[in-house]
Structure formats: structure tokens, C-alpha cells
Amino acid sequence: MAECPRCHTPVDTQAIACPYCKNPLKAFGHPGIPLHQSSEGYLCETCVYHHDETCNFPKYPYAKDCTLYTDISTPMGEPDLPALPLSTNLNRWIRRHSTLLLFAGLMLVSVAIALRNL
Numbered sequence: 001m002a003e004c005p006r007c008h009t010p011v012d013t014q015a016i017a018c019p020y021c022k023n024p025l026k027a028f029g030h031p032g033i034p035l036h037q038s039s040e041g042y043l044c045e046t047c048v049y050h051h052d053e054t055c056n057f058p059k060y061p062y063a064k065d066c067t068l069y070t071d072i073s074t075p076m077g078e079p080d081l082p083a084l085p086l087s088t089n090l091n092r093w094i095r096r097h098s099t100l101l102l103f104a105g106l107m108l109v110s111v112a113i114a115l116r117n118l
């Protein structure tokens with residue numbers, strides 16, 4: 001027996017919505033797609049995809065409900081990966097901030113040209 005995250009009433013694990021408060025319990029009205037919800041705080045804080053920096057959901061990092069949430073404290077959610085080397089983290093950072101780096105590069109070139117013409 002599951003519990004409704006809103007009214008905390010025991011509900012059937014297959015229920016699509018809470019029969020008492022009508023809170024949706026499954027995503028897209030499909031009993032096979034669980035909708036994880038948080039009544040306090042954000043789910044992302046304890047999600048595997050936040051900790052491995054791979055989430056690109058629009059609600060990230062302030063999701064209070066999510067279909068892909070995976071609790072990092074559960075055995076299934078624990079990342080079983082070795083620590084990434086520094087160069088991998090640097091490459092990942094560069095990929096995420098490539099636009100910012102491009103603008104910074106253009107600014108540096110512009111400043112260099114302006115200083116040269118003084």
C-alpha cells in the first residue's frame with residue numbers, strides 16, 4: 001500500500017490519482033509511469049541525475065514532481081562509477097559553458113584590438 005504524498009492517506013499502489021484529494025500519483029494517467037513527488041524541498045537535491053550532472057529537464061533543479069527521479073540513497077540509485085579524472089570534468093564544464101567561453105574570447109580579442117590601436 002502506497003501513501004499519497006499530499007494528504008498522506010494510504011492508497012492503492014496502482015492508483016492513477018488519490019481517491020481522497022485527487023492528487024495525480026502516476027504520470028500521463030498511465031499506471032506504469034510513477035510520478036515521484038516531494039511535499040517539502042526539491043526532488044533534485046537527492047536525485048542521481050543532479051549529482052552526476054546529467055539532468056536537462058526543464059524543471060531542474062527545482063522539481064517537486066518528476067517521472068525520472070532516482071533517489072541517490074537507494075542501492076539502485078547509488079552511482080557505481082569510479083571518480084572521473086579532472087580532464088573529464090574540465091571537458092564537461094567547457095561543453096556546458098561553450099557559449100560563455102565564446103563571448104569571453106570575443107571580448108578578449110576586441111580589447112586586444114582596441115589596445116593595439118591606442
Ligand code: SF4
Pocket residue numbers: 043044045047048049050055056057059060061063065066067068069070
Ligand atoms: S531527473 Fe527530475 S528529480 Fe532528477 S535532477 Fe532531473 S528534474 Fe530533478
Ligand SMILES: [Zn+2]
Pocket residue numbers: 004005006007008009018019020021022023
Ligand atoms: Zn491524497
